[in-house]
Amino acid sequence: MDVAAHAELDDRWRSVQGRVWLTGVQALARLPMLQHERDRSAGLNTAGFVSGYRGSPIAGLDSALHEAESFLAEHDVRFQPAVNEELAATSIWGTQQLGLFGQAKRDGIFALWYGKGPGVDRCVDVFKHANHAGTAPHGGVLVVAGDDHAARSSAVAHQSEHVFSACALPVLAPASVQEVVDYGLAGWALSRFSGLWVALKLAADVVEGSSVVTLPAPEAHYVVPADVELPPGGLHIRWPDPQAAQEHRMQAWKIYAALAWVRANGLNRVIVEPPRPRLGLIACGKAWADLREAMAALGLGDAQAGALGLRVMKVAMPWPLEADAVRRFATGLDEILVVEEKRQLIEYQLKEMLYDWRDDVRPRVLGKFDEGGEWPLPHAPWLLPPTGDLTPRLVARALASRLARIDPDGGWPARAAALAPAEAPKLPLQRVPYFCPGCPHSRSTRVPEGSCALAGVGCHLMAVGMERRTLTISQMGGEGATWIGMAPHAGTAHVFANMGDGTYFHSGLLAIRAAVAARVNITYKLLYNDAVAMTGGQPVDGPLSVPQLTRQLAAEGVARIVVVADDPAKYGRGAAFASGVQILPRERFDAVQRELREVPGTTVIVYDQLCATEARRRRRRGTLPAPPRQVVIHEALCEGCGDCSVKSNCLAVVPVQTGHGTKRAIDPFTCNADYGCVEGECPALVTVEGARPRRGTGVPADDADLPAPILPALDRPWSVLVAGVGGTGVVTIGALLGMAAHLDGLGATVLDQTGLAQKGGAVLTHVRLARTPAELHAPRIVTADVLLGCDLLVACGAETLARLRPGATRAVVNTADSITGDIVRHPELGFPHDAALAALRAALGRDDDGASGGGADEPAG
Numbered sequence: 064m065d066v067a068a069h070a071e072l073d074d075r076w077r078s079v080q081g082r083v084w085l086t087g088v089q090a091l092a093r094l095p096m097l098q099h100e101r102d103r104s105a106g107l108n109t110a111g112f113v114s115g116y117r118g119s120p121i122a123g124l125d126s127a128l129h130e131a132e133s134f135l136a137e138h139d140v141r142f143q144p145a146v147n148e149e150l151a152a153t154s155i156w157g158t159q160q161l162g163l164f165g166q167a168k169r170d171g172i173f174a175l176w177y178g179k180g181p182g183v184d185r186c187v188d189v190f191k192h193a194n195h196a197g198t199a200p201h202g203g204v205l206v207v208a209g210d211d212h213a214a215r216s217s218a219v220a221h222q223s224e225h226v227f228s229a230c231a232l233p234v235l236a237p238a239s240v241q242e243v244v245d246y247g248l249a250g251w252a253l254s255r256f257s258g259l260w261v262a263l264k265l266a267a268d269v270v271e272g273s274s275v276v277t278l279p280a281p282e283a284h285y286v287v288p289a290d291v292e293l294p295p296g297g298l299h300i301r302w303p304d305p306q307a308a309q310e311h312r313m314q315a316w317k318i319y320a321a322l323a324w325v326r327a328n329g330l331n332r333v334i335v336e337p338p339r340p341r342l343g344l345i346a347c348g349k350a351w352a353d354l355r356e357a358m359a360a361l362g363l364g365d366a367q368a369g370a371l372g373l374r375v376m377k378v379a380m381p382w383p384l385e386a387d388a389v390r391r392f393a394t395g396l397d398e399i400l401v402v403e404e405k406r407q408l409i410e411y412q413l414k415e416m417l418y419d420w421r422d423d424v425r426p427r428v429l430g431k432f433d434e435g436g437e438w439p440l441p442h443a444p445w446l447l448p449p450t451g452d453l454t455p456r457l458v459a460r461a462l463a464s465r466l467a468r469i470d471p472d473g474g475w476p477a478r479a480a481a482l483a484p485a486e487a488p489k490l491p492l493q494r495v496p497y498f499c500p501g502c503p504h505s506r507s508t509r510v511p512e513g514s515c516a517l518a519g520v521g522c523h524l525m526a527v528g529m530e531r532r533t534l535t536i537s538q539m540g541g542e543g544a545t546w547i548g549m550a551p552h553a554g555t556a557h558v559f560a561n562m563g564d565g566t567y568f569h570s571g572l573l574a575i576r577a578a579v580a581a582r583v584n585i586t587y588k589l590l591y592n593d594a595v596a597m598t599g600g601q602p603v604d605g606p607l608s609v610p611q612l613t614r615q616l617a618a619e620g621v622a623r624i625v626v627v628a629d630d631p632a633k634y635g636r637g638a639a640f641a642s643g644v645q646i647l648p649r650e651r652f653d654a655v656q657r658e659l660r661e662v663p664g665t666t667v668i669v670y671d672q673l674c675a676t677e678a679r680r681r682r683r684r685g686t687l688p689a690p691p692r693q694v695v696i697h698e699a700l701c702e703g704c705g706d707c708s709v710k711s712n713c714l715a716v717v718p719v720q721t722g723h724g725t726k727r728a729i730d731p732f733t734c735n736a737d738y739g740c741v742e743g744e745c746p747a748l749v750t751v752e753g754a755r756p757r758r759g760t761g762v763p764a765d766d767a768d769l770p771a772p773i774l775p776a777l778d779r780p781w782s783v784l785v786a787g788v789g790g791t792g793v794v795t796i797g798a799l800l801g802m803a804a805h806l807d808g809l810g811a812t813v814l815d816q817t818g819l820a821q822k823g824g825a826v827l828t829h830v831r832l833a834r835t836p837a838e839l840h841a842p843r844i845v846t847a848d849v850l851l852g853c854d855l856l857v858a859c860g861a862e863t864l865a866r867l868r869p870g871a872t873r874a875v876v877n878t879a880d881s882i883t884g885d886i887v888r889h890p891e892l893g894f895p896h897d898a899a900l901a902a903l904r905a906a907l908g909r910d911d912d913g914a915s916g917g918g919a920d921e922p923a924g
Contacts, residue, residue: 070806076134080278084805087270090243091177091207092127092135097244098173098251099138100281107201110169111140112158114151116569117601118179119216119817120267121209125601139169144604147540147569148182149189152206156193159202163302171201173251179209180221181538190230194260195309197300197317203254205247206232206262209270212404213452215816218520218536220451222405227262228382231313233321234262235330235380236348239812240274241836246379249330252285257321258298258312266349266404272842273801273813288323322385330379331388335365340395341372341469343426344462345409346402347381349841350453354402356841357458361478363466371470384412393417394424400465401430404453433464455845456482482845484865488902490895494788494856496525496824497884500715501675501735503629506649507590508533510559511657516588517543519571521563523590529712530888533561540570547581557584557660564612565595568603572615578665579620586659586666592674609671610639617641622664627652628671650742675735676790690736693754694729700747701726705890707748711739714823717882718890725893731756775848777809777834782844785828786863787853788881789817796851797828810836814843816862823884825857852876852903856883856895859902869908876903 074083075093079100085093095111102109113135117125128135128142135142145151158172178186183206190206198204208227214220227234233253235246243265250261294316325331346354354375358368368375376392378384381403393399393413401410410430417424427434433446446461447453456479463479498505508526510516515532518524519542526533537545543560546553562571567589578585591609595601613624618641626646628634634646647655649672659666673687681687696707698719703726708716715734718725727747729740741748775781783800787793797813804811814829829844847866850873852858858876867874880894 076131078278080280082275082277082805084273084802085240085244085276086123086127086273087240087243087265088121088124088127090240090276091121091124091175091247091270092131094205094244094247095140095173095175096131096134096138097248097278097281099140101248101283102170102173102201104281105284107170109139109171109173109201111135111138112155112172112174113140113142113177114145114154115175115177115207116145116148116151116182116604117595118182118209120211120271121177121179121207121265122216124177124207146604148178148185151178152176152186152189152193155204156189156196159193159197159199159204159300160302161202162199163300171199171203173201173203173205175205175207177207177209180211180217180223181219183208183221183223183226187226187230190227190232190260194231195306195313196304197258197298197309197312198254198260200255200297200299203251204260205250205254206260207265208262209265209267211267213267215267218524218538220405223262224264224382224408225406227264228408231318232260232262233257233318233325233380234264234382236264236378237269238348238351238377239269239842240272241276243269244276244278248279249285249328249379253321253324256287256298256324258300258317259321261321264348267816268349268352268814268841268843271815271817273798273811274839274842275805275810275836285324286327288320288327291320291323293320318383321380322383325380325385326387331376331385333374333376333392335368335373335375337369337372337374339372340374341397342465343374343376343392343396343399344402345376345378345389345392345399345413347378347409348404350403350458351377352841353453353455353458354462356455356843356845357462359840360455360482360845361459361463361466361475363462371466371473378409381409382412384409384416386416389413389416390420390424393426396426398427398429398465398468400461401428402447402453402458402461403430406449407431429465454843455841456484484861485906487859487861487864487906488898490856490859490898490902492856492883492885492892492895494823494825494854494860495528495884496789497714497887498522498525498712499676499735499790499823500713500730500733501678501737501739503592503670503672503675503737504590505712505737506652506739507588507670507672508561509653511653511660514557514559514656514660515555516559516561517545518561519543519563520566521561521590523561523563526561529884539566540574542566542571542574543585543587544574544577546585547577547583550581550583550585557586559586559588559656559660561588561590563595564589564591564593564607565603567612568605568607572619575616575621575665575667576619582664584660584663584665586656586662586668589667589669591669591671592677594674594677609669610634610641612669613641613644614639616667617644620665621667623659623662623666624669625655625659625667626669626671627655629673675737679735689755692736692738692750692752693731693756694734694736694738694741695731695749695751696726696728697747697749698726698728701745702747703727703890704745706743706745707740708887708890710743711737712887713737713740714882714884714887716740716887718886718894725890727890732758775832777832780831780833780838781849782847783830783832783849783851784844784847784863784866785830785851785853786857786860787826788857789824789826791853793826793828793853796853797830800830800832804832809834810839812839812842816843825854825860825862827857827862847872850874850876854881855879855899855903856881859899859906864902864906867906869906872907874903874907 155174158174208223211217237246254261460479463475466475520539542562719728801813810833816827
């Protein structure tokens, strides 16, 4: 099929089968539609239900579901955003109880719960209750967990498989966006057969990626095991159902039914079968993609692997591990290397299944440690580390150590060493996440002299690194509760605690209730932004106005409540605030803090100001008026003191080099009109009423003057690394390249490593291109063929330089100096322009005079 002639953006929702381009979250949003089509093809009258709570790396799933709302409705699928994760799981539990009421309008409801790792932890009680109760025969539950292994956008690194195993939920681990679709549909079928809730574990590299996906035909079906004995009454939910009966059905029947289903459908399979097996490699999920990429990086194709005696197995369900398949895999092997992320799961089960099974099958099983119990390098104590991200480089190093034993002349350690990145230079400045220009947190997270604050989940967490006496963190909804334990012995009588409005609605009200009950002296600063900015600007999942919030707090027994707003007049005379609440302008914020820290008990400041990024979005959409004033800095009067930066803490106040030294200017295209910069007494700051920034029209390009691009032959996969600042179009570049490859009928993957980068931090987009999708394994680039450096600091950061190869990588880099958060707080700092360029040239193999082995074009800012 000529893809380009037929492709449309809505294909991701409309196409019934064939090739489409999907992100990981779009694949998840599409899953319920595909399940409904499958049920309809089978003659079932079912409905779907989706609920959960957002959080990186699945932060955009609710936005994708909202985007697909009309398509979901066509498939009788209802999306209900939840107040929090455990209530979402409880509502999912309700979908499986449909048949207990005797008047059901549908044959069943298939359901999908979603949440990030901490949300999984919150739901253990619900998961255990509901999983013991069971699923409906034509229902089924898929539990989608997004795990942030490196804690790039989380307060703690997460791995959910062990939690799921404790709750007796079988775990399926996709290795690609394609397998998000394949394993998602398999998960519902498995759930219906076994009566179990089924987990879908998604690592960030999978769910944050994009690729070509082939949709399965609606009439496709799974094998139903014929050799499974069922208990009286079957495996599914019923009522009444005593707890002891539930436990017995779970342990004696349901787990084994799940194993039988996976065995019958061949989900765990051997990919490489050698004539004389010696070394076994086994992996699942993202670790499988890392293993395959490591093999490719070492130059180890399937034919050579077979000749060396490597048997390679791909596991779809890491828990519970199906014994028959792995025992057949182990037979005849001398050694098995288990490649898995984080803590051991497959390794422990495999050892148990082989222990004392057969005297003639006793392979050595390695994973986190080698046969001596440690990796021989003192700075790397693990063979495959349980910390941080697993990468193809780490897997290649471990694999090379085992290959050297069976093929001493193969040069495997040298091949692995060649993949190791050069040590990146330490620059005085780094591109780190920071408050957006005009962010209300720039003011709301400040505390008076002599006070400190406690942090929690939300954008305001970044205050921890801004020299603002903000100490420690907590889980979502626990903000300030740590003070209850230490208050009598802390040596200070009072503390502030920051809490966002999304967290308050999710669970934070309970922490405030606990503080009131404990009679501790604490002032909560409720940061009311009217958007859940940290995950993309979604609305709070329910009604929550400032007047309503004050009434709730007053009913809880809060001693005093003050509302501080950027525009107190916006509430009007009829606003139903709680009795005694003061409404003051934000300029009084410091005085209010000083006053409330002297009030005994629990007090609250509601800081009401719209998220700056959300305000910018609404202005572009015409739902918020344009700012009435523009601020400029008169260059002739500016003395370069940086007071405007100190007052505003704003990235839109930028340093400029002049003939009279470094001065300041307002970047009109990033300024969000917060006006915090004018609160000093600087005569250089000028406000202009009714003005609008004038945008350049650009220089129209004549296509005839542009040289035709020379495209790579794609005789091997091609890698393009895009490095820049979040919010400036880096992700868009990757999306355009990926879609273009899809339209040309090529294989492509795109991975966006963002974390908190939408807040001005570093973002890397990995684009990999090949003739066919089968040639691409892990989406993360090991060695880049091309670097598009949209920002100089990110282009010479350690994550970028580690993927450049002297004489091989070509680079196009924007060398303009762009302000960082450190420069905002410390105006005396300079931009490390020369050091950054030197680091980049060294990594590319350039001489100081610009001569190049790899090459770099450097357009001036």
